[in-house]
Each structure stands twice: as C-alpha cells, then as structure tokens.
Amino acid sequence: MHELSLAISxxxxxxxxxxxxxxxxxxxxxxxxxxxxxIGKLSGVEPEALEFxxxxxxxxxxxxxxxxxxxxxxxxxxxxxxxxxxxxxxxxCACPACGPAPFRVVEGRxxxxxxIVWREREAEEVRKG
Amino acid sequence: MSEEGRVRVIDLxxxxxxxxxxxxxxxxxxxxxxxxxxxxxxxAPGSGKTTLLEKTITGLARRLRFLVIEGDxxxxxxxxxxxxxxxRAVQIVTNGTCHLESRMIVSALEETTVADRDAIVIENVGxxxxxxxxxxxxxxxxxxxxxxEGEDKPEKYPFMFxxxxxxxxxxxxxxxxxxxxxxxxxxxxxxVNRTAARFEVSCxxxxxxxxxxxxxxxxVGAIRTTA
Numbered sequence: 001m002h003e004l005s006l007a008i009s010x011x012x013x014x015x016x017x018x019x020x021x022x023x024x025x026x027x028x029x030x031x032x033x034x035x036x037x038x039i040g041k042l043s044g045v046e047p048e049a050l051e052f053x054x055x056x057x058x059x060x061x062x063x064x065x066x067x068x069x070x071x072x073x074x075x076x077x078x079x080x081x082x083x084x085x086x087x088x089x090x091x092x093c094a095c096p097a098c099g100p101a102p103f104r105v106v107e108g109r110x111x112x113x114x115x116i117v118w119r120e121r122e123a124e125e126v127r128k129g
Numbered sequence: 130m131s132e133e134g135r136v137r138v139i140d141l142x143x144x145x146x147x148x149x150x151x152x153x154x155x156x157x158x159x160x161x162x163x164x165x166x167x168x169x170x171x172x173a174p175g176s177g178k179t180t181l182l183e184k185t186i187t188g189l190a191r192r193l194r195f196l197v198i199e200g201d202x203x204x205x206x207x208x209x210x211x212x213x214x215x216x217r218a219v220q221i222v223t224n225g226t227c228h229l230e231s232r233m234i235v236s237a238l239e240e241t242t243v244a245d246r247d248a249i250v251i252e253n254v255g256x257x258x259x260x261x262x263x264x265x266x267x268x269x270x271x272x273x274x275x276x277x278e279g280e281d282k283p284e285k286y287p288f289m290f291x292x293x294x295x296x297x298x299x300x301x302x303x304x305x306x307x308x309x310x311x312x313x314x315x316x317x318x319x320x321v322n323r324t325a326a327r328f329e330v331s332c333x334x335x336x337x338x339x340x341x342x343x344x345x346x347x348x349v350g351a352i353r354t355t356a
Contacts (some may be wrong), residue, residue, distance in 0.1 A: 002228050002259035009145045033136065038144070044261040044288040105291065109263065111145040118137040122349055 003049040006047065006111060008055035010037060013113050022118060029121055034067040036115035042075045042108040069115075073109030149263050152231035156266025164259060166248040166349040169267035171289060173282075174255030176275040178301045180332045182250055186214045188342045193247040193349060198237045200229040200254045207252065228259035231266055241292045247349050257286040261271045269348065272325075275300040276307050280314035295326045297341065302331035 014035055022029055039045050047070050054068040075088040085106065160167050160288065172178050186195050197214040199208040200223060208220035219237045221229060234251065243249065251267065253260045272293040274282055275298055283290040290296065296318055304311065315327065326344060330337035 002226075002262060005226070005230075006145055006262075009148070013143050013145065017139060017141060017143075022135070030134075030137075042288050042291065044258050046258075100203065109288075113141050113143045113145060115141060116139045120135045120137060 003045060003053040004057065006045065008051060010054070010068075010113055011061045011063070012034065012059055014066075017113075017116055018063075018118065020041055030119050031114035032063040032066040033117040033119045034069055034115075035113060035117075036069040036071060038071045038073050038110045038114045040073040040075065040108040040110040040113050042105060043111045045111055047072065071114065073108055073110050075105060077105045146262060146264075152235060153266040156231055156234060157268075158182070160249070160266060160268065161352075162245060164352050164355070165243060166269070166345075166352045167265075167267045168248070168250045169253060169260075169265050169270050170250055170273065171253045171257070171260055171270065171293075172255060172273035172275075173241050173257045173278060175333055176255075176273045176278065178252050178273055181211055181273060181297065181299060182252060183210060183214050184332050184338055185250075185337075185342065185345060186211070186216045188338060189346060190215065190251060192346060194245060196241060196243055196246045196249045196251065198234060198251045200233070200252060202227070202254060202345060206208050217246070223254060227254055227256050227266060229253050230263050234265050247353075248345070257282070257289045261286075261289045261292060268352065269294040271295040271297060273297045273299055274314070276303050276309040276311070277356035278309075280310050280313065281317050283314070283317040283321050290318060290325075291321045293322060293325045295328065295344070296322070297328045297330060299330055299332060301329045302334040 014032065018032060034120050037050075039047060050070065051068060058066055061124065076085055077088055078085045088105075088108070138327050143171075170178050170182065182197060186197070189195075195217045197208070197211045198221060199205075199211060199214055199218060200221045201207055202223055202225055205220045205222065208218040211218040219241050221237050223229070223233070229251065251265055270293050272290055272295070274296065276298065279285070298311065298314060301311070311329070317324070318327070328337060328341045328344070330341055332338070
C-alpha cells in the first residue's frame with residue numbers, strides 16, 4: 001500500500017498549488033473540487049488502491065470533499081533499432097517493425113498531478129459583478 | 130441557485146515522487162563521489178535476498194568491504210544475520226511501510242560511516258510492487274526470483290522486472306523437484322526486459338555463485354577506477 005504515501009504526497013502538492021494560486025490558506029475563497037492525476041500503467045500504482053487511499057487521506061486534509069480523477073497512461077516505448085515509438089500492450093514488448101531489438105520505455109511510468117479544479121465562492125463572484 | 134461561483138482550472142505537471150527522486154539524485158551524486166557501488170536488492174518475500182547477500186559477503190570477504198542496509202517491516206533479524214558474516218549492517222525498520230524511500234537511506238547513512246567501504250547493498254522490503262516506484266540512488270537494481278515461484282512473475286510484475294539492471298534466478302538446485310520451467314522464465318523476462326544481465330544461482334549448492342561474484346567485483350572495480 002504505497003498508494004497511501006502517494007495520496008499524502010498528492011495532497012501536499014495540491015496544498016502548495018492552492019496556496020500559490022489562490023492564496024490565504026486552503027479554505028480561503030473557495031473549495032477544491034477535484035484533482036486529476038496521470039498514472040502510468042508501468043508505475044506500479046494500483047488505481048483502485050489509490051482511490052481508496054485518497055478517500056482516507058483527504059479526510060485529514062483541508063480538502064475533504066475533493067474528488068480524485070485518475071487518467072491511466074498507456075506504456076509507450078521507443079525501439080533502439082529503428083527509433084520507432086510503439087505502444088506496449090499487455091507487456092508483449094517487441095518493436096512491431098524490427099522485433100527483437102532492445103527498446104526504451106518512454107511513457108507509462110508517470111505518477112503526476114496534472115490538474116486541479118477550484119471553485120471560487122459565490123460571494124466573490126457577486127462582489128466582482 | 131448554486132452556492133458557488135467561478136471554476137478555476139490549473140493545469141500542472143508535478144511528479145508525485147519528485148521529492149524522493151531529488152533525494153535519490155543527491156545520494157547517487159554522493160555515491161559517485163565516494164566511488165561506492167550501490168545495489169538495490171529486490172524480490173518477493175522468500176526468494177532468498179538475505180541468503181544471497183550472506184553468500185556474497187562471505188564469498189568476497191577477502192576482497193570487498195560491505196555495508197548492508199536492511200529494510201524490514203518489523204524486527205532486526207536480517208541485520209543480525211548480516212552482522213554475523215562480519216559485514217557492517219544498519220537496520221531500517223519501516224514499521225509497516227511496504228518499501229524503502231530515499232530519505233530512509235539518508236537517515237541510515239547518518240548512523241554509520243562509508244569511507245572505508247567498497248560496496249553498499251540495500252536489501253529492500255520483500256515486495257514486487259511498491260519498491261519499484263522509489264529510486265534509492267542505487268548504481269544497480271538487482272531483482273531476485275526463485276524456482277519455487279511462478280515462472281510468469283516477470284510479466285505479472287513488469288514494473289519491477291522492466292527496470293532491473295540484473296536479474297538473478299535463485300534456488301536452481303531445486304529444478305529437478307519443482308514444476309518451474311526455466312526457459313519459460315527467461316522468455317518472460319525477455320518480454321519485459323532485454324538488456325538486464327542474467328544469472329542462475331543456488332545459494333544452497335553454490336552453483337553459479339562464482340559468475341555472480343565476478344560480475345559484482347568487476348562492477349566495484351569499474352567504479353573505483355573511474356576518474
């Protein structure tokens with residue numbers, strides 16, 4: 001269950017971003033609606049375990065209502081023989097063009113926060129309008 | 130009427146394990162400066178990590194000085210086994226955390242000295258999933274499997290086997306007694322990793338250990354002689 005450490009790290013990143021963009025502490029001026037993360041299929045992260053860990057971790061964070069959206073990133077590699085990129089399906093790893101040449105995984109190991117969605121308070125909207 | 134107002138969307142690209150990777154990068158820099166060969170030893174529980182380590186330390190005792198960092202969920206039993214071989218051992222008890230992180234290696238190194246060592250072996254927590262996400266600054270990732278496990282392990286745990294620099298198959302003395310198909314195992318390895326060095330050993334009979342020792346010593350030598 002390293003997903004719990006990851007969920008806590010995601011919340012730390014989000015906390016920092018919220019304070020950078022919206023300032024004045026997490027609850028000031030609105031609430032966090034959702035967080036999107038990109039999880040590579042080769043990252044070793046189990047999406048269901050991460051969702052479960054998220055529900056546990058967010059309770060003790062300033063964002064107890066925030067949803068987690070997981071985008072799974074397919075594994076892509078580049079053949080060292082011909083340089084062609086190709087997608088790896090179910091880990092049958094051979095370049096479709098030249099077969100047994102070595103290859104390098106170029107995508108699919110991601111564990112990253114890609115988006116946060118913040119809802120500003122109505123009061124602010126009214127004041128501005 | 131909605132209680133809430135404008136929606137603000139912030140697009141980012143922030144690596145969740147960035148902090149771990151940063152610490153690992155500084156460890157790697159330190160290991161390079163001190164010319165230390167550092168192995169991150171990984172396997173499922175029971176594949177024989179501690180036994181392979183005991184054999185390696187004993188087999189190379191006259192030529193190499195080891196520091197072993199032992200990661201365990203509970204108990205210091207493995208560190209005691211290593212200390213019995215005469216090598217220096219530091220224990221990290223993770224108290225339930227299923228993997229080692231680079232900051233734990235930094236703390237472990239604070240408890241000891243590495244100046245008089247040739248190699249560090251970090252014995253990770255027995256687990257084929259979680260430790261694969263955490264760089265420890267190692268020079269080489271060594272993944273151990275054994276003939277009492279399924280030969281399809283590499284494809285079941287591709288994230289672990291794909292990043293390995295070395296794959297060692299242990300317990301080959303048991304091949305006549307177990308349904309393990311070694312060719313199918315290496316074929317499975319080839320489907321996820323074509324570049325890793327491969328060894329077959331038995332820590333019980335000693336078969337294959339000389340080749341493993343030779344590889345290990347050569348790697349230590351190569352690091353020592355780099356300018």
